[in-house]
Amino acid sequence: MSEIRPGRDRGRKPVSLTHAAQGVVSTQDAVWQVIRQFPGEFAHRDVCRAAQGVMKTGVNDDTVRSYLRRLAAGGYLESRDQKTSASGKPLKGAARQRLYRLVRDTGIETPRLTRDGQPVTQGQGQESLWQTLRILGECNAQELAQTANNARVAVSLADARHYIKHLHACGYLVMTSRNNGPHSMARYRLLPSRNTGPKAPQVQRIKVVFDSNTGETHVPARHQKGGPE
Amino acid sequence: MSETNRSVNLPSVAPLQNVALAESVMQQLIDRPSHLPGMAAFFGPSGYGKTIAASYVATTYRAYYIECKSTWTKKAILLAILREMGVMPATTIYQMVEQVAEQLVLSGRPLLIDEMDHIVEKKAVELIRDIYEASNAPILMIGEEQFPAKLKRWERFHNRMLVWQQAQASDLDDARELANLYVTQPDGIELADDLLEDVLRHSRQAARRIVVNLELIRKQALRQSWKYVDRATWADGQLYTGDAPARRRVAV
Numbered sequence: 001m002s003e004i005r006p007g008r009d010r011g012r013k014p015v016s017l018t019h020a021a022q023g024v025v026s027t028q029d030a031v032w033q034v035i036r037q038f039p040g041e042f043a044h045r046d047v048c049r050a051a052q053g054v055m056k057t058g059v060n061d062d063t064v065r066s067y068l069r070r071l072a073a074g075g076y077l078e079s080r081d082q083k084t085s086a087s088g089k090p091l092k093g094a095a096r097q098r099l100y101r102l103v104r105d106t107g108i109e110t111p112r113l114t115r116d117g118q119p120v121t122q123g124q125g126q127e128s129l130w131q132t133l134r135i136l137g138e139c140n141a142q143e144l145a146q147t148a149n150n151a152r153v154a155v156s157l158a159d160a161r162h163y164i165k166h167l168h169a170c171g172y173l174v175m176t177s178r179n180n181g182p183h184s185m186a187r188y189r190l191l192p193s194r195n196t197g198p199k200a201p202q203v204q205r206i207k208v209v210f211d212s213n214t215g216e217t218h219v220p221a222r223h224q225k226g227g228p229e
Numbered sequence: 230m231s232e233t234n235r236s237v238n239l240p241s242v243a244p245l246q247n248v249a250l251a252e253s254v255m256q257q258l259i260d261r262p263s264h265l266p267g268m269a270a271f272f273g274p275s276g277y278g279k280t281i282a283a284s285y286v287a288t289t290y291r292a293y294y295i296e297c298k299s300t301w302t303k304k305a306i307l308l309a310i311l312r313e314m315g316v317m318p319a320t321t322i323y324q325m326v327e328q329v330a331e332q333l334v335l336s337g338r339p340l341l342i343d344e345m346d347h348i349v350e351k352k353a354v355e356l357i358r359d360i361y362e363a364s365n366a367p368i369l370m371i372g373e374e375q376f377p378a379k380l381k382r383w384e385r386f387h388n389r390m391l392v393w394q395q396a397q398a399s400d401l402d403d404a405r406e407l408a409n410l411y412v413t414q415p416d417g418i419e420l421a422d423d424l425l426e427d428v429l430r431h432s433r434q435a436a437r438r439i440v441v442n443l444e445l446i447r448k449q450a451l452r453q454s455w456k457y458v459d460r461a462t463w464a465d466g467q468l469y470t471g472d473a474p475a476r477r478r479v480a481v
Contacts, residue, residue, distance in 0.1 A: 107335035108316050128288045135284040135294060135343075146240040146410055147281055150289040156239055183416055183451050198313050 073117030130200035273396025421459030
């Protein structure tokens with residue numbers, strides 16, 4: 001099997017190859033974690049240093065800077081330029097830096113924000129589907145879609161079918177009754193052992209399921225080595 | 230799955246009476262002035278669609294949702310809530326209460342507790358009150374019919390409730406909506422109101438039994454290639470009542 005080299009030629013890194021998969025928080029999570037703990041103002045440099053401590057690896061300065069910008073745009077941080085040093089001496093040139101202060105702490109959940117500070121909407125549909133699956137326990141695609149679809153998130157029958165199909169292939173759901181014919185729908189039940197937590201398992205582009213609750217990637221049974229064909 | 234794509238006609242449980250009621254209770258909790266109490270109860274007999282309503286409300290408002298089990302202790306409840314929040318639990322119960330309350334305050338997300346009956350019988354009720362007192366967050370509790378009576382014992386709890394909302398028995402509008410969701414939309418079979426009235430009566434207005442009956446009718450309609458079913462078409466067809474079978478008598 002050829003090695004997959006993330007981040008070079010293929011745009012965004014697949015989530016299963018990021019830090020989340022290794023049981024370590026992502027840079028963004030680490031940044032959010034550390035800025036919640038700063039007592040007062042902090043600079044980009046402080047964040048980088050503290051985040052490195054959390055992640056136990058180097059962090060990319062630009063990743064941190066871009067996330068700080070997004071947080072500021074979203075009203076989570078206030079910022080100002082530092083004009084004088086702590087002792088009151090005026091600062092010039094590169095010694096000047098931007099100071100941030102956390103003004104809106106929304107708890108443990110890392111805000112996912114776009115460049116202009118709006119909440120990221122990607123993944124909301126699967127979040128709604130996953131939560132509904134966990135609450136209903138057993139359902140078919142139709143029931144799942146109509147319960148998960150609400151005023152906040154639009155979920156179609158096709159979305160529900162897609163999600164169920166891949167969760168079933170990767171062993172999250174068991175089929176309790178088969179689809180036998182054009183006017184019936186298979187029913188599925190969520191396995192209690194696979195009720196792994198609040199974060200929705202993500203169906204990746206190559207149709208494997210990444211579970212960010214556990215950091216595991218689940219491959220469909222038919223693709224596993226030595227598994228049944 | 231985009232937020233803005235509302236032009237497509239997507240199936241939704243939103244028009245069902247109990248879903249709308251639960252949603253309005255949650256909305257009242259969220260919109261209340263801060264000096265008013267912030268807990269509410271939504272209760273009713275089993276099979277009335279409370280859990281469907283809970284699911285809809287939980288995803289709409291991104292509530293933290295837990296479903297209580299009969300074996301749960303205070304600690305189990307707190308661990309379940311913290312797990313939903315993704316917070317690493319502290320070691321003692323009072324620290325965990327603080328953790329839960331803090332996360333509720335900061336995130337601004339409501340808490341939804343299903344099958345609340347199970348923990349009313351234990352001292353755990355006081356725990357929910359502690360969480361409420363420390364966070365002032367909206368808390369919606371869902372339970373069976375006897376739930377308010379059971380809560381009476383806990384006076385301090387009782388007067389912190391903003392709304393007591395009883396789940397309603399299904400009416401003809403609900404039956405129409407369910408028929409639309411389960412029969413008309415998937416298979417294009419229309420059901421007449423007179424048949425739906427029979428269904429309502431036999432189901433004793435419980436949504437779960439209505440769905441069972443609609444499924445019976447749907448299957449028979451597909452077998453007979455009916456496109457429109459009314460009382461006359463259904464004729465002597467049996468409907469499900471949920472009663473246990475009576476003793477068989479030997480014919481004389």
